[in-house]
Amino acid sequence: MSHPAGIGSVKPVNWAYDRAPMIIYWELTTACGLACRHCRATAQPDPAPGELTTDEALGVLDEFAGFGSPAPHVIFTGGDPMRRGDLDQLIAAANQRGLGVSLAPAVTPLLSAQRLKDLKALDVQAISLSLDGSTAAHHDGIRQVPGTFDATMQALADANAAGVPVQINTLVTDETAKDLDDVYELLKNYDVMQWSLFFLISVGRGSQLRELTPGDAERTLIKWGKIGRTSPFRIKTTEAMQYRRINAQAMMHAGKTREDVENSPAARGFGIRDGNGIVFISHLGEVMPSGFLPLSVGNVKDRSIVELYRDTELMRQLRRPEEFKGRCGVCEFDRWCGGSRARAYAWTGDPLASDPLCPYVPEKMREHDLSVA
Known part of the structure; x- marks a missing residue:
């Protein structure tokens, strides 16, 4: 799940999160009742040995x-964080420490209408729900559990009734992209805070699926960038940072200056990427730039x-886009975008390499007729 709307604000021009991340994703457990085809965590039915204890988590x-201040926003995720018996205690403890809390639960019987009311009472600021298709055939085919589509739509309705803000996450692959229009039309019938298009990273079970080609990804992002200007909810992306570049280019083509772009509402997401504004804590306490960039820098x-x-050092490197390699390292949109460090690593083994999903040729390469390889 990405940060809820309203968390964070327009940042200075350097877009660096050296002091603190905006969002901490905390994988409380890998236990989950689902077995989704793209699961980053390769979740399993039971908790893994060595998960952080309640006392360790409180520490x-x-x-x-x-x-310091402002404090990061904490998103409890998994697996399914609902499988942690101490979840309510951890939510209350985070709130007592002045930390905003959101939740990324799995849609199982644990996520009942009453449970959503309880989460609202616990001051959970938002939840995310995954919806990977507009019909049961599409969604359940990804989630690998019959009935998950109907349960997800019920959970969305229950969250609306409970007054819990909802972000919908939709996986984008060569298999699901053609269904995005119908998913969008379906979501317009509900109260959705924002819709996040998650562009597949081939990690965990996600290696079973196929990413879009760079050209298809670019066309998809351009399309949804246009729709997002009049959508009833915010449309954002996960692991497709070039969406920021595409939207910035559209604003500039409409006559806006770089300063105008930097001070626009769209700029609130600029610069945020793995290790720069985002950090991840695994169920075992390992700290990584994100759950999709599984390189541990140590243990809590x-x-x-x-x-x-x-x-x-890795975290510092990820906050210095001028040191990225290839196109990402010379791109004029480097601090606004920076590319998916997770995808660069998944494809090349180097988190500082160019994002292979982005086809954009930076101005410096065009001016000097340099190789774009």
Whole structure:
């Protein structure tokens, strides 16, 4: 899940999150009742040995104070965070420490209408639900559990009734892209805070599916960027940072200056990417730039999350886009976009390489007739 609308604001021109991340994704458990084809966590029915205990988790929450103000927003995810017996205690503890909390639950019988009311009472700021198709045939084919589509739509209706803001996440692959129009039309019937188009990263079970080609991805992003200007809910992307470049280009073509773009509402997402505004804590306490960039920089059992985010070399490198390689390293949109570091790593083994999903040729390469390989 990405950060809920309203969290964060337009940032300075350097778009660097050196002091603190905006969002901490915390995988409380890998236990889950589903077996989705694209699961990053390769979730399983039962909790894995070695998951952080309640006391260890509370200690980590204490350390978040070291980031200073404003504090990061915490998103409890999994697996299914609803499978943690201490979830309510951890939500309450985060709130007591001044941390905003959102939740990314799996749609199982644990996510009942009453449970959503309870989450609202616990001051959970938002939840995310995954909807990967406009029909049961499409969605359940991805989720691998019959009835999940109907349960997801019921959970969305129940969340609306409980007053819990909802982000919908939809997987974008060569298989699901053609169904996005129908998903959009379906969502217009509900109260949706934002719709996040998650462009597949081939990690975990996601390696079973196929990503869009760069050309198809570009056309898809251009299309939804246009629709997003009049949509009843915000449309954003996950692991398709070039969406920011595409929207910025559209604004500039309409006569806006770079300063206008930087001060527009669209700029609130600029610069945020793995390790720069985002950090991930695994169920075992390993700290990574994101769940889709599985390179550990250390463990919260051994070092402060503040140190691991601020001071480890990989994290520092991910906050220096001018040192990225290939096209991403010379792109004039580097600080606004920066490319998917997770996809670069998944394809090349190098998190600083160019994002292979982006076909854009930077001005410097065009001016000097340099190779775009």
